[in-house]
Amino acid sequence: MCQGRGGLHLYFTAPGEKQLRGSAGRLGWKVDTRTWGGYVVAAGSTVHRRPYEIIHDAPPSPLPTWLSDLLTPPPAPPPVSVTTLRARIKRADRYGAAALSGEVAQVLAAPHGSQNTTLYGAAYALGKHVKAGTLPGPEVPAALTDAGLSIGLAPARCAATIRDGIRRGSGNTRGETA
Secondary structure, eight states: EESSOOOOOOOEETTOOOOOOOTTTTSSSBBOOTTOOHHHHHHHHEEEEEEEEESSOOOOOOHHHHHHHHHHHOOOOOOOOOOHHHHHHHHHHHHHHHHHHHHHHHHHHOOOOHHHHHHHHHHHHHHHHHHHHOOOOHHHHHEEEEEEEHTTTOOOHHHHHHHHHHEEEEEEEOOOOO
């Protein structure tokens, strides 16, 4: 057992048959565990001018089974069949198409004076779909440009607003192509 800044470090031997995962607060307030690949500040170290000291010098005990069970990662999910993946992609495509249709409708219905802001909001929202792959990149600016021009926005203004909205929505703030 080791003590540093008011807390305690308890050391246990890990079970050989399990690859455990650290908890970093998952088990409770101020309860962190370190396992494979983790590290701890140990006795003999000094942090913020406070030494870590051994307060009970004994060999580590085996990790309790209940704690070992809590630190064992859940099994990986079963593999997904190609048929299931294709069905999910079709749903994503339909979802993306519905999002595009809805955002274009919002732009077309934008009240006078808020058209550019509405266009930017639509581009921003659809940028997330472009990033996620539920909408093809070129389809979004084309549809939004048509909508923006049809409500009287200037071509250069449409292009800049759509570009900025998609860039921001996709998290691409450096201006790289999506």
